[in-house]
Amino acid sequence: MSRTVWFGPGSTRRLIALLMLATAVFVAALLIGSSGITLKHALAALAGTGDDSARSVMLEVRLPRLLAAFGVGGLLAVAGVLLQALFRNPLADPYVLGVSGGAAIGALLAMVAGASAVLVQSGAVAGALCAVAIVYLLARGGGTARLLLTGVVMASASGAFISVLLSIADSSRVRSMVFWLAGDLGWAPSPTASVISALAAVVLAVLLARPLNVLASGELRARSVGLEVDRWRMIVFIACAAITAVAVVSAGTVGFVGLITPHVVRLLFRTSDHRIVAPAAAVLGGTLLAAADLVARTIASPRQLPVGAIMALVGAPLFIALLRHRSRALS
Numbered sequence: 001m002s003r004t005v006w007f008g009p010g011s012t013r014r015l016i017a018l019l020m021l022a023t024a025v026f027v028a029a030l031l032i033g034s035s036g037i038t039l040k041h042a043l044a045a046l047a048g049t050g051d052d053s054a055r056s057v058m059l060e061v062r063l064p065r066l067l068a069a070f071g072v073g074g075l076l077a078v079a080g081v082l083l084q085a086l087f088r089n090p091l092a093d094p095y096v097l098g099v100s101g102g103a104a105i106g107a108l109l110a111m112v113a114g115a116s117a118v119l120v121q122s123g124a125v126a127g128a129l130c131a132v133a134i135v136y137l138l139a140r141g142g143g144t145a146r147l148l149l150t151g152v153v154m155a156s157a158s159g160a161f162i163s164v165l166l167s168i169a170d171s172s173r174v175r176s177m178v179f180w181l182a183g184d185l186g187w188a189p190s191p192t193a194s195v196i197s198a199l200a201a202v203v204l205a206v207l208l209a210r211p212l213n214v215l216a217s218g219e220l221r222a223r224s225v226g227l228e229v230d231r232w233r234m235i236v237f238i239a240c241a242a243i244t245a246v247a248v249v250s251a252g253t254v255g256f257v258g259l260i261t262p263h264v265v266r267l268l269f270r271t272s273d274h275r276i277v278a279p280a281a282a283v284l285g286g287t288l289l290a291a292a293d294l295v296a297r298t299i300a301s302p303r304q305l306p307v308g309a310i311m312a313l314v315g316a317p318l319f320i321a322l323l324r325h326r327s328r329a330l331s
Helices: 009-031 039-044 052-088 101-114 117-139 143-168 170-183 191-207 208-217 221-225 228-252 257-269 272-297 307-331
Strands: none
Touching: 009 039, 009 052, 009 257, 009 272, 039 052, 052 143, 052 191, 052 208, 052 257, 052 272, 101 117, 101 143, 101 170, 101 228, 101 307, 117 143, 117 228, 143 170, 143 191, 143 208, 143 228, 170 221, 191 228, 208 221, 208 228, 221 228, 257 272, 257 307, 272 307
16 A cells, blocks of 8 residues: 655655754844843753843743744744635735735724723734634635635725724834734733644644645645635635634734745745645744844834834745746746
8 A cells, every 4th residue: 555755865864954944043042132141041041040131031031032933934924824725815815805904993993092901902902803703704605716715805994994093093003903903012912822723723733734735736626636725725724814813813913924934945845845845934933933023123223123124024025036947947
């Protein structure tokens, strides 16, 4: 009896290289910062010795942000993998469903009202759930194309509403609102929860690998092999919405991670098998966001830049390069 090979020798080597890169970024982001802590004091703080201020910075500031970066990056990357398989569209990303726009509206309404951080997070969750419900109700029975168009319209409408909220908000709150919209890992209520959610998302994507592979090959082929397309489409849609909502609540709106990581992984691993693409994309997404956060914390020290802005500055040219590579490969 033949056995399906999941990771071949080439894929295993590439995965090991990717894990080594993630480890290097993790160590660099943990040891490098703008607080003036030397390498010796940083290592001592991680070992449980050294002065209290160094331990506080390492264990209460850098480590939680780093865990949040890997968690949120992994969530966005997995959501991007699922959406690109669902829509069979290389431009699909986690914010195409309007979930981030709904979460942003809920969070900004709470900020305008002067609510606490906990209520801001709750507002973001409520906004994300409302956006998902609206998109689902409007697109029900219309297939993938209608779902995509409804999400795009929802995202556009949310952007307009966000502009209105920013224009009427008190000037003392505008900066925090803009910072949240640009992406800020400092909002993560529980970095450990982000990491656990990312691991759960990877497991879910691997379990859904077979229907995802079939969906990615086209609706006609999926129906011909007996796949319940409408049922699986809704399962993937709800999973993407939930994953994106957790990421947005944790770090605000961070773009390009879910858009570019699936492309990079498919290019590096030379496969579209979601059993490989999903976990590798999660690792790469976390690595990219952690590296972007390191730059955001240090490049303009002592000022801190929004990690979403740094990710966009890096992601836009990287995506253009990927498109050029793909066009040359097809020509």
